Amino acid sequence: MCIVREKRDLVFCIETLPSSVKDRTLSKFFAKNEEDCEKTPYYGAMPLVLSHISALEYWLSVRRGSRSFVRVSRARSLLSSVPSLSSEKVLGPWWFARPLHAIVAGQELRRPSSEFVCHVWSGPLPKGSVLDTQNGFCVCSPELCFLQMANSLSMVELIMLGFELCGTYDVSDGDVRECQPLTSVAKLSAFAEKMHGVNGRKNALAALKQVVGGSASPRETALCMCLCLPYRLGGYGFEKPELNHRIDIPSTLKSHVRQSYFVGDLCWPERRLDVEYDGSLHLDADRRASDEARRTVLETMGFTVVAVTRKQFNSVAATHAVAETLALHLGRRLRFRDPSFSQVRLRLRTKLFEGSRYGLPPMGNPLK
Incomplete structure (x- = not known):
């Protein structure tokens, strides 16, 4: 690996490396004037930035064990290339469902493909919203992922997702296991608040008003939602x-x-x-x-x-x-009105107990 101390050294480093290495991370240097000395990765071939449901699949699959990330401070530069099979080969995790969802900078970078679904992201990318997994690909942060999923999930599903991201349970293998929260209600809300003009912001903020952090199991989440969601969503x-x-x-x-x-x-x-x-x-x-x-x-x-x-x-x-x-x-x-409340309550309970996973591949139902 070539360590870059100065930006002007980058071109020289690229040229001196074997071609097989150019498709990997070439170097990392410490950005100047950053109080936390945040590492800024540079890449020969731009890595994928997994987003939407692929990012969600990633986060829900790595909740246990140790993980190490590098915050990408210049994330928009990673969106300027067309995702390709060559960039897919460097993906560490093999368990992602296909097609992979990734964000790109413009419509001209979208290509019909059975391997990728490209989403044009023209909104802001605050520092920390894209993370380098150090496995050959980047991923949208839990906060950005939640905002992206707000465009495709129902309000009840989005609230469920908020509980899970802020909870202490992992159900990636079908059983309930203890883990650390991926984020918090405060972090999700603060992120969504500053993303003005981004699709999904309104839904995300509305859902977060109903989310409570610290749930220890899917059943605990379901019970809290049944008791505390407003009447219009089927709760008490x-x-x-x-x-x-x-x-x-x-x-x-x-x-x-x-x-x-x-x-x-x-x-x-x-x-x-x-x-x-x-x-x-x-x-x-x-x-x-x-x-x-x-x-x-x-x-x-x-x-x-x-x-x-x-x-x-x-x-x-x-x-x-x-x-x-x-x-x-x-x-x-x-104070609720029937039969309308009974009908929406039944729909809520059906959604909570069916064990669906936000459009992810099916697995065992931890609610049963």
């Missing part, structure tokens, strides 16, 4: 809870449970209300005893604990009964 319109909220236990009660804090699944701390979702099909004696001790301590602390089982959540009538209980504790009256 409750104020948004804090998901997986830490509840510290007073020292006088720690001996009862042998732990220093609880984590409330859906918690309204100011209302002293905790909704606990139990997705287990069967509870053994030890688990039942632990849950009862937890409930006793929380109630001693002044919390009302509402348990929701998998069987209850699978039932429309039982979920409605839970909503009526929450309405009492949250000081709300359920």
Whole structure:
């Protein structure tokens, strides 16, 4: 690899490298006047910038394990070439569905192809919106990807995606595994706010008003959406809870449970209300005893604990009964009109439980 210290050295480096190397990353140099000394990659053959559903597929497949990215500060320069099979060969991940979606600078760079779908991106590309994966290709950031997907997903799907990107669960192999959030509601909102004139901005901002960060599972996401989305989307319109909220236990009660804090699944701390979702099909004696001790301590602390089982959540009538209980504790009256609300509620539940993945290839349904 040729290390470029000065921009004027770049041409010389390119000419001195073997032709086989020119199609790879030639060098990286430290951009001047950058407070964080951000690395700026230079390429012989411009790499693909994966976008839209291909970028989403990438992000949802790399949530576990370590990853290393370089922020591309001059991202627009990467959009000036036509994606080709030669550039596809350097793609590290082999699991992407075809065709690959990528962004280009203008209509003249779009070509009919079974391998690529090119999207013209004329909007701004703020620093950090394109990342070099260091595997021969670049990818739009989670924030930019969310904005792009706002053009193709329904409002309910877009809200679901927001929950997942800001959540702590990975379902890439069909099972639910813990992971770190890819982004946050605040980051998504701040990014969308500054992208004036970009298609999808309005939908993205509307969806983000309904998203809550910190969900630990698809079922938790679904329960929160069923309870808190507005009536017009099929929810009960409750104020948004804090998901997986830490509840510290007073020292006088720690001996009862042998732990220093609880984590409330859906918690309204100011209302002293905790909704606990139990997705287990069967509870053994030890688990039942632990849950009862937890409930006793929380109630001693002044919390009302509402348990929701998998069987209850699978039932429309039982979920409605839970909503009526929450309405009492949250000081709300359920004001919806039937049959229109029942119809849109059914559509919401169908979408939440069908296990579709935003148009990605099908996999096991973690909601079942």
